[in-house]
Amino acid sequence: MDFQEPEHITMIRDTVRRFVEAEMPRDAARKWDRENTFPRDIFDKLVALGLTGLTIDEEYGGSGRDIPATMVVIEELSRRSLAVAVPYIMSTCYAGMNLGECASEEQKRDLLPKVVAGEMLFAYGWTEPDVGADLASVKTTAVRDGDELVINGSKRFCSGATISGYIYALVRSGPTDERYKNLSIVLIPPTAEGVSITGIDCMGMKGAATTDVSFSDVRVPASNIIGGEEGWNRGWDFIVGSGLDVEKLEVAAIALGLASAAFDDSWQYVQERKQFGKSIGSYQSTRHMLADMRTSLHSCRLMMMHAAWLAQQNQPCRLETSMTKLHICEAAKKIALDAQTILGAYGYAKDYDVERYLRDSLLMPIIGGSAAIQRNNITNWMNLPKK
Numbered sequence: 001m002d003f004q005e006p007e008h009i010t011m012i013r014d015t016v017r018r019f020v021e022a023e024m025p026r027d028a029a030r031k032w033d034r035e036n037t038f039p040r041d042i043f044d045k046l047v048a049l050g051l052t053g054l055t056i057d058e059e060y061g062g063s064g065r066d067i068p069a070t071m072v073v074i075e076e077l078s079r080r081s082l083a084v085a086v087p088y089i090m091s092t093c094y095a096g097m098n099l100g101e102c103a104s105e106e107q108k109r110d111l112l113p114k115v116v117a118g119e120m121l122f123a124y125g126w127t128e129p130d131v132g133a134d135l136a137s138v139k140t141t142a143v144r145d146g147d148e149l150v151i152n153g154s155k156r157f158c159s160g161a162t163i164s165g166y167i168y169a170l171v172r173s174g175p176t177d178e179r180y181k182n183l184s185i186v187l188i189p190p191t192a193e194g195v196s197i198t199g200i201d202c203m204g205m206k207g208a209a210t211t212d213v214s215f216s217d218v219r220v221p222a223s224n225i226i227g228g229e230e231g232w233n234r235g236w237d238f239i240v241g242s243g244l245d246v247e248k249l250e251v252a253a254i255a256l257g258l259a260s261a262a263f264d265d266s267w268q269y270v271q272e273r274k275q276f277g278k279s280i281g282s283y284q285s286t287r288h289m290l291a292d293m294r295t296s297l298h299s300c301r302l303m304m305m306h307a308a309w310l311a312q313q314n315q316p317c318r319l320e321t322s323m324t325k326l327h328i329c330e331a332a333k334k335i336a337l338d339a340q341t342i343l344g345a346y347g348y349a350k351d352y353d354v355e356r357y358l359r360d361s362l363l364m365p366i367i368g369g370s371a372a373i374q375r376n377n378i379t380n381w382m383n384l385p386k387k
Helices: 007-023 026-035 041-045 067-078 083-104 106-116 236-241 242-272 286-310 319-350 354-361 371-381
Strands: 121-126 143-147 150-154 165-172 183-188 195-200 212-220
Touching: 007 041, 007 067, 007 371, 026 083, 026 236, 041 083, 041 371, 067 286, 083 106, 083 121, 083 165, 083 236, 083 371, 106 143, 106 319, 121 236, 143 165, 150 165, 150 183, 165 212, 165 236, 183 212, 236 242, 242 354, 319 354, 319 371
Parallel strands: 121 165
Antiparallel strands: 143 150, 150 212, 165 183, 195 212
C-alpha cells in the first residue's frame, strides 16, 4: 500500500500554505475572529488560484472532482482562520458538490460556473428551532402556487446566510405522514422579500456568522427546486447521498487543521519558554504531552486519507466517514486543550491563537452530525442488535 500523498495534492498543499502566509497573517486572522468578519477580498484571491473548482466537473468550468485535494485545502485554511475556510466549504462543497450531484442539468449550467468563479456560496438551511439531527421532522413548508413556491417557517444555526447567494433549504413539501417522501430542497435567496435574518453570537467559528432565518410567505420560482421538477419530494434522497459522507469529512478536515496548528504552536512555544533555567520542552510531562498529541495527529491524518480516498472512488464509506469524523473531532478538542495547558496563561489570552483553536475545536464534535449521532451510526451500520 502507498501512503505517500500524491504529488498534485502536495503541490496544492504547498500553494495554500504560501497563500496563507502571504495573505492571511496571524494578526489579520485575529481581527476577523474578533470582528466576526468575512474577508471577501482574501477569499477572492483564493478563488484566483482555481481552488473553488476542485469538486466540479471540467464541462462546467471546474478541474474535476477531487475529494482528497479539497480536504487538504480545508485543512490548510483552517490552520489559520475559519473566516476563510468555512466560506470555502460553502462555495466548493455546499454549492459545488451538492449542485454537481443533485441539481438539474439546467441548474448545473447556470450555477456551477458561478461557483468556480467564487460568485456563489450556499448556506445550509437544515436545522430548525425544534429540529436537529432528526432532519426528516422539518416544519418549514413549501407550497406550490402556479410557477412559484411559497415558503414559511424558520431555520436555526444557518451559518453564512448573510454572505451567501442562496440558502440551501430543506422544506416540507407534502403531508407529514410520509415524512421521508415529502421533503424537497429549495434555493432561497437571503435577500428575498419575507426573509428575516438574526445573528446568533457564538463563541467560535467567526467570519461565517451563524444566524436564525425566518421565512414569511417568501416566494421563489419553482425552478429553484433542486433537481428541477423531478426533485420535488425527493429531498431526502439527495440528503442521504454521498454528499452527506463528504460533509462529515469537511468538518473533520477543519478539526485536523485546528489540531495541527495547535500542535505546531505548542512545539514552538516549548522550545522558546524557559523555566528554572531550561526549556520547558525538556520536562518529561511536557514531552509526553507532545508525544501523545503528535501520535493522535498521525492517526487522524491516516483516517482522513483513507476515508477521502474511499469517497473519491465512490465506494461505500458511510461507516468510515463517521468513524473519521468522530475520531478527528474528538482528538482535535483534546489536542487544542493540551496546547492551552502547555501555554498556560498565554494559551488563555486572546493575543495567542491557541485560545481561538480551543474555542473553534469545541464546535467540531457538534456540527455535521454530533459525536453521539456518529456513535449511533457506527454501531447501527455494524449491525449491532438493539435488543
